Amino acid sequence: QEIVSGENEEEGNGVNLMEFSDEILLHILSYVPCTDLVLNVRRTCRKLETLCLDKSLTHTVLLQRDYKVNKDKVKQLMRDIGKEIYQLNMAGCYWLPSSTIDHVTRCKNLVKLNLSGCHVTSLRLSKMLSTLQHLRSLAIDVNPGFDASQLSSECKATLSRVSELKQTLYTPSYGVVPCCTSLEKLLLYFEILDRSREGFMLSGQLMVGESNVPHYQNLRVFYARLAPGYVNQEVVRLYLAVLSDRTPENLHAFLISAPGSFAETGATKNLLDSMARNVRLDALQLPKAWINGSGLLQHLKFNNPFYFSFSRCTLSGGHLIQRVINGGKDLKSLTSLNLSGCVHCLAPESLFRKAEDDIDSSILESLVVSCCNLRHLNLSAAHHHSSESIGNHLCQLLSRLKHLLSLALPVCSITNVAAEVEKPPMASNLVPQTFGRKVRIGIQTYPRNLTDQANQKIESSVFWALMGSLRFLETLEIIGSSFSSAMPRNEPAIRNSLPPCVRAQSVGDSEVAAISQLTYLQSLTLAQLPNILTGSGLVSIGLQCQHLRTLSLANLGMMGKVVYMSALMDMLKHCKCLRDLRLEQPYFCAGAQFFQALSHCSSLQRLCIVSRSGTLQSDAVMSFMANCLEVIMCHMFMGESLTVCKTLQQSIVRSFQADRPALNVVIFPLLHEDLTEVIRDVPMRHLDEITLFKSRVAEEPPNLWW
Numbered sequence: 001q002e003i004v005s006g007e008n009e010e011e012g013n014g015v016n017l018m019e020f021s022d023e024i025l026l027h028i029l030s031y032v033p034c035t036d037l038v039l040n041v042r043r044t045c046r047k048l049e050t051l052c053l054d055k056s057l058t059h060t061v062l063l064q065r066d067y068k069v070n071k072d073k074v075k076q077l078m079r080d081i082g083k084e085i086y087q088l089n090m091a092g093c094y095w096l097p098s099s100t101i102d103h104v105t106r107c108k109n110l111v112k113l114n115l116s117g118c119h120v121t122s123l124r125l126s127k128m129l130s131t132l133q134h135l136r137s138l139a140i141d142v143n144p145g146f147d148a149s150q151l152s153s154e155c156k157a158t159l160s161r162v163s164e165l166k167q168t169l170y171t172p173s174y175g176v177v178p179c180c181t182s183l184e185k186l187l188l189y190f191e192i193l194d195r196s197r198e199g200f201m202l203s204g205q206l207m208v209g210e211s212n213v214p215h216y217q218n219l220r221v222f223y224a225r226l227a228p229g230y231v232n233q234e235v236v237r238l239y240l241a242v243l244s245d246r247t248p249e250n251l252h253a254f255l256i257s258a259p260g261s262f263a264e265t266g267a268t269k270n271l272l273d274s275m276a277r278n279v280r281l282d283a284l285q286l287p288k289a290w291i292n293g294s295g296l297l298q299h300l301k302f303n304n305p306f307y308f309s310f311s312r313c314t315l316s317g318g319h320l321i322q323r324v325i326n327g328g329k330d331l332k333s334l335t336s337l338n339l340s341g342c343v344h345c346l347a348p349e350s351l352f353r354k355a356e357d358d359i360d361s362s363i364l365e366s367l368v369v370s371c372c373n374l375r376h377l378n379l380s381a382a383h384h385h386s387s388e389s390i391g392n393h394l395c396q397l398l399s400r401l402k403h404l405l406s407l408a409l410p411v412c413s414i415t416n417v418a419a420e421v422e423k424p425p426m427a428s429n430l431v432p433q434t435f436g437r438k439v440r441i442g443i444q445t446y447p448r449n450l451t452d453q454a455n456q457k458i459e460s461s462v463f464w465a466l467m468g469s470l471r472f473l474e475t476l477e478i479i480g481s482s483f484s485s486a487m488p489r490n491e492p493a494i495r496n497s498l499p500p501c502v503r504a505q506s507v508g509d510s511e512v513a514a515i516s517q518l519t520y521l522q523s524l525t526l527a528q529l530p531n532i533l534t535g536s537g538l539v540s541i542g543l544q545c546q547h548l549r550t551l552s553l554a555n556l557g558m559m560g561k562v563v564y565m566s567a568l569m570d571m572l573k574h575c576k577c578l579r580d581l582r583l584e585q586p587y588f589c590a591g592a593q594f595f596q597a598l599s600h601c602s603s604l605q606r607l608c609i610v611s612r613s614g615t616l617q618s619d620a621v622m623s624f625m626a627n628c629l630e631v632i633m634c635h636m637f638m639g640e641s642l643t644v645c646k647t648l649q650q651s652i653v654r655s656f657q658a659d660r661p662a663l664n665v666v667i668f669p670l671l672h673e674d675l676t677e678v679i680r681d682v683p684m685r686h687l688d689e690i691t692l693f694k695s696r697v698a699e700e701p702p703n704l705w706w
Contacts, residue, residue: 018045018047022051025048025051026051026054026056026057029041029048029051029052029057030056030057033062033066034057034058034061034062034063034066034077035063035066035068035069035073035077037052037057038052038053038058038076038077038080038081039073039076039077039080053081053084055084058081058084058085059084059085059086059087060085060086060087060088060089061077061081061085061087061088061089062089063088063089063090063093064089064090064091064092064093064114067605067630067632067660067661067662068660068661068662069093069096069661070095070096070661071096071097071099071100074096074100074103075100075103078103078104078106078107079103079106082103082106082107082108083106083107083108083109084109085107085109085110086109086110086111086112087110087111087112087113087706088104088107088110088112088113088114089112089114089706090113090114090115090118091114091115091116091117091118091139091685092116092117092683092684092685093117093118093662094117094118094119094662094664094683094685095661095662095663095664096118096119096661097119098118098119098120098121098124100118101115101118101119101120101124101125101128102124102127102128104128104132105127105128105131105132107132108131108132108133108134109134110132110134110135111134111135111136111137112135112136112137112138112164112706113132113135113137113138113139114137114138114139114166114705114706115138115139115140115141116139116140116141116166116168117141117168117683117684117685118140118141119143120140120141121145121146122145122146122147122148122150122151123150125140125151125155125176126150126151126152126155127152127155129151129154129155129158129159130152130154130155130158132158133157133158133161135158135161135162136161136162136163136164137162137163137164137165137706138159138162138164138165138166138176139165139166139167139168139187139705140166140167140168140175140176141167141168141169141170142167142168142169142170142171142173142175142176143170143171144170144171145171146171146173146175148173148174148175148176148178148179151176151179155179156179159176159179159180160179160180160181160182161182162180162182162183163182163183163184163185163218164183164184164185165177165180165183165185165186165187166187166188166189166705167186167187167188167189168188168189168191168684169188169189169190169191169192169235170191170192171192172192172202172203172204172205172231172234172235174214174238174239177214177239178213178214178215180214180215181215182215182218183214183215183216183218183219184218184219184220184221184250185219185220185221186216186219186221186222186223187221187223187224187704187705188223188224188225188236188239189224189225190224190225190226190227190232190235190236191227191232191684192204192227192229192231192232192235193229193231193490193680194229194230194231194490197677202231203231203234204230204231204232204233204234204235204238205234213242214239214242216242216243216246216248217246217248218248218250219243219248219250219251220248220250220251220252220253221251221252221253221283222243222251222253222254222255223253223255223256223700223701223704224236224239224255224256224257224258225256225257225700226256226257226258226259226262227259227489227490228259228260228489228490229490233258233262236256236258237265237267237268240267240268240271241267243271244267244268244270244271244274246274247271247274247275247278247279248279249278249279250279251275251279251281252279252280252281252282252283252303253281253282253283253284253307253701254275254281254283254284254285254286255283255284255285255307255309255700255701256285256286256287257285257309257311257699257700258287261289262287262288262289262290263289264287264289264290268290272286272290272296272300275300276296276299276300276301279301280301280302280303281300281301281302281303281305282302282303282304282305282306282307282333283305283306283307283308283701284300284302284305284307284308284309285307285308285309285310285311285338288311288312288313288314291310291313291315292313292314292315297315297319297323297324298323304333305331305333305334306333306334306335306336306701306702307334307335307336307337307698307701307702308324308334308336308337308338309337309338309698310338310339310342310345311338311339311340311341311342311378312340312341312342312381313341313342313345314342314343314344315342315344315345316344316345316347316348316349317344317345317346317347317348317349317359317360317363317364318347318348318349318363320345320363320367321363321366321367325366325367325370325371330370331370331371332371332372332373333373334371334373334374335373335374335375335376335702336374336375336376336377336698336701336702337371337374337376337377337378337698338376338378338697338698338699339377339378339379339382340378340379340380340381340382340408340695340697340698341380341381341382342382343355343382343383345363345379345382346359346360346363346364346379346384346394347359347360347363348360348363355382355383356383356385356501356503357385358385358386358387359384359385359386359387359394361386361387361389361392361393361394361397364394364397364398365392365397368397368398368400368401369400372400372401372403373403374401374403374404375403375404375405375406375702376404376405376406376407376697376698376702377398377401377404377406377407377408377697377698378407378408378477378695378697378698378699379408379409379410379413380408380409380410380477380479380481380695380697381410381479381481381695382410382481383410383412383413383481383501383503384409384410384412384413385412385413385415385503386413386415386417387417388417393416393417393462394409394413394414395413395414395462395463395465395466396462396465396466398466399465399466399469399470401470402469402470404470404472404473405472405473405474405475406473406474406475406476406523406697406698407470407473407475407476407477407697408476408477408478408479408525408695408697408698409477409478409479410478410479410480410481410501410504411478411479411480411481411500411501411504411507411527411528411529412480412481412500412501412502412503412504412507414462414463414466414478414507414511415503415504415506415507416461416462416463416506461510461511461514463511463514464510464511464514464517467514467515467517467518468514468517470518471517471518471519471520472520473518473520473521474520474521474522474523475521475522475523475524475696475697476515476518476521476523476524476525477524477525477527477695477696477697478507478511478525478526478527478529479525479526479527479528479695480500480501480504480527480528480529480530480555481500481501481504482497482498482499482500482501482528483497483498483500483527483528483554483555484497484498485554485584485610485692485693485694486584486610486612486670487584487610487637487670487675487679487691487692487693488692489679489692490676491676492671492673492675492676493612493637493670493671493675497555497559500528500530504528504529504530505530505531506531507529507530507531508529508530508531508532508533508557509531509532509533509534509535509536509537510537511529511537512526512529512532512535512536512537512538512540512541513536513537513540513541514537515537515540515541515545516537516540516541516543516544516545517544518544518545519544519545519546519547520547521541521545521547521548522547522548522549522550523548523549523550523551524541524545524548524550524551524552525552525553525554525695526552526553526554526556527552527553527554527555527556527584527693528554528555528556529555529556529557530557530558531557532556532557532563532564533557533563534563534564534566534567535556535557535563535564535565535566535567535568535571536567537567538564538567538568538570538571539567539570539571539574541571542570542571542572542573542574542575543574546574546576546577547577548575548577548578549577549578549579549580549603550578550579550580550690551575551578551580551581551582552580552581552582552583552584552690552693553568553582553583553584553585554582554583554584554585554610554693555584555585555586556585559586559587560586560587561587562585562587562588562589565589565594568594568597569593569594569597570597572597572598572600572601573597573600574600575600575601576600576601576602576603577603578601578603578604579603579604579605579606580604580605580606580689580690581598581601581604581606581607581608582607582608582609582610582690582691582693583608583609583610583611584609584610584611584693585610585611585614586611586612586613586614587611587612587613587614588609588611588614588615588638589614589615589616590609590611590614590615590616590617590620590621590636590638591615591616591617591620592617592619592620592623594620595617595620595621595623595624596620596624598624598628599624599627599628601628602628602630603630604628604630604631605630605631605632605633606631606632606633606686606689606690607631607633607634607635607636608633608635608636608690608691609635609636609637609638610637610670610693611637611638611639611670612639612670612671613639614638614639614640614670615638615639615640616636616638616640616648616667618644618647618648618651621634621636621648621652622648622651622652622655625652625655625656626655626656631660632660632662632663632664633663633664633665633686633690634652634664634665634666634667635664635665635666635667635682635686635690635691636666636667636668637666637667637668637669637670637675638667638669638670639669639670639671640669641669642668642669642672645667645668645669646667648667649665649666649667649668652665652667653665664682664683664686666678666681666682679691
C-alpha cells in the first residue's frame with residue numbers, strides 16, 4: 001500500500017518513489033527477498049511488476065535464509081519465474097518437505113543448485129536431475145538409505161557434466177561422485193556418526209567396484225572437512241585412495257580439515273610426494289599429523305597462494321618463514337591465514353620452548369610485511385605473549401594489516417605489557433576462577449557512555465590503538481587460550497574448565513570498550529575474559545557498533561556470578577540488527593528482565609544459551625517468543641530438570657510452529673546423559689553456525705562455495 005501511494009505526488013516536499021530511475025529502483029529491490037518480490041511486490045503496480053521480473057533479480061534466487069518460505073510459496077515461485085532462474089540456493093531449508101524438490105524441475109535453465117540440508121531421496125534426485133541438462137554446480141546431502149543404483153541414465157548424464165560438487169555425507173557412501181566424470185571442484189563434508197541410533201558400531205567400508213571409482217583427472221580443488229569420529233577418517237581415506245594413484249595435474253587447492261589425530265598412511269604419503277613433484281598449489285590445509293615432524297612443506301611448491309591453514313600444527317615460526325613464506329619474500333596474494341592452535345608459530349624453534357614463552361616479534365613482523373594484503377587472520381588457541389620491547393607488541397605489528405576484515409586473537413595476546421608489569425593485582429584476580437559458592441565483591445557502577453570509558457582506559461593501551469587502526473574489521477574473536485566450551489560435539493558436557501592464562505588476568509572492561517571503535521563490526525566473539533567486573537564495555541559496543549549481527553559471549557568475569565548481566569541488558573536495547581545471540585555462562589538466569597531486554601532486538605532470529613546450573617522462567621520465554629516474531633531457533637541447555645525443559649519445548653512448538661515453518665526448538669538439561677542424542681537431531685546449519693562454539697575466522701578459504 002505504501003508503494004502504491006507513491007504513484008501519487010505526496011503532500012509537502014515528499015519524494016515519489018516511482019520517480020527514481022529504474023537502475024536505482026532495481027538496486028533497492030535487490031535487498032528484498034525474491035519470494036516477496038515475485039509473490040507480493042510485483043502485484044502492486046505495473047512498473048514494479050516489470051521491474052520485479054527483471055533478469056538481474058530473477059537470475060539468482062536465494063532461499064537459504066528465507067525462514068518464512070514454505071512449500072506453497074516455493075511452488076508458486078517456480079511456477080512464475082522457474083524458467084528465468086539460473087542459480088538456486090536452498091541450502092539449509094530443512095523445514096521444507098522432500099516433495100518441495102519436485103518443483104525445481106520447472107527451472108530448466110539451472111546452472112547452479114544448492115540443496116545442502118534439504119531432504120532429498122535417491123529417486124527424487126534422479127527425477128529432478130534428469131530435467132536439468134544445463135546444470136554445472138550441485139550441492140546435496142547423502143543420507144542413510146541413499147542408493148546410487150536408483151539414479152536413471154538421464155540423471156547420470158546430467159551428473160557427468162557437473163564440474164562443481166559439494167556433498168555432505170551422513171552415511172558411508174561415495175554418493176554421486178563416481179557419476180561426476182568432469183569434476184573440477186569437489187567439496188566433501190563428513191558428518192557420519194560412529195554409532196547408529198540403536199547403538200550399533202558403524203563401519204567405514206564401502207563396496208568397491210569399477211562403477212564406484214571417483215574421477216579426479218580434471219580436479220582443481222579438493223576439500224574435505226571431517227567431524228570427530230573414526231568412521232569419517234576411514235571413509236575419507238577411500239576418497240583419497242584414487243588421488244594417491246594419480247594426482248591431477250591441474251590441482252591447485254588441496255584442503256583436509258580433520259579434528260584430533262588423523263594418522264598419515266602409506267597411501268597418503270605417496271599422495272603428498274606426488275603433489276610435491278607434480279603440482280603447484282594456491283591453497284593448502286592438512287591434518288597436523290601429516291605436517292608435524294616432516295619436511296613436507298620444504299618440498300611443496302606454491303604458485304600464488306591465497307589460503308593457508310596450519311591449525312593445531314607444531315609448526316615453528318622458523319619453519320613458517322623459511323618454508324612457507326620463503327624467507328620473507330613477497331606473498332601479497334595471501335588473503336587468508338589460519339594459525340589457530342599453532343603454539344610455536346611465532347617462535348624461531350619449538351624444541352626447547354614452552355608454550356607460554358614470549359614470541360619472537362621479528363617473525364611476526366616478517367609475516368606482516370610479506371603478507372600485507374591479509375584479510376582473514378586467526379591466531380587463537382595459543383599463548384602469544386609479547387615482550388617488553390617498545391614497538392614490538394603483537395597488537396602494534398598487526399595494526400599494519402590495513403586490509404583485515406576478520407581477526408581472531410587469544411586474550412593473553414592483547415595485554416598491555418607495561419601496564420601489566422606496573423599494575424598491582426586487582427581484586428577480581430583474588431576470586432577463584434572456578435565453579436562454587438557465589439562471592440560478593442564491591443564493584444563500581446559502570447559508565448554509561450563511550451566518553452567515560454575512554455577516560456578510564458590506559459592511554460598507552462596497544463589493543464585500543466589496534467582497534468582504532470582496523471576501522472573496517474567486520475569479524476572479531478577474542479578467545480581465552482585455555483577456553484573450552486561446555487558443549488563439545490560428540491561427548492558429554494564438560495564439567496570443569498581450565499583457568500585462564502596469567503597474562504590474561506588483567507583483560508577486562510576497558511579492552512571490551514576499545515572494540516566499540518569498530519563501526520562496521522558484524523560479528524563479535526568474546527570468551528574467557530577474567531577481569532570483566534561490570535561489562536560496561538558491552539554498552540559502548542551496543543551504542544557504537546550498529547551493524548552487529550552476531551554476538552557470542554562465554555565465561556566473562558568470575559564464574560560464580562554473572563557480573564555483566566545489567567550491562568548486557570542495556571547493550572541489547574541498542575542491537576537492532578542483531579540476528580544471532582549465543583551466551584555461555586554458568587549460573588545464567590534467563591528471567592523476565594533478560595528476555596524483556598532481548599525483545600528490543602527486533603531482528604533476532606537465533607538464540608542459544610548454554611549454562612551449567614543456569615535457570616530459566618518459562619513464562620518469560622513464552623512471552624519473548626510471542627513478541628519476537630523473527631525468532632526461528634531457540635536452543636537452551638541449562639540446569640533445569642528434564643520435565644521443565646520438555647514442557648517448555650512442547651509449549652513453544654505447539655504455540656508458534658504453524659506460523660514459523662522453520663522453527664527449531666531444543667531445551668534440554670546441559671548435564672543430561674542423552675545430550676549427544678539430542679544434538680544429533682539439530683539441523684546442521686544451526687549446529688555448525690551457532691550452537692557449537694568454535695573459532696570461525698579463516699576456517700575455510702574465502703568464497704569456497706557460493
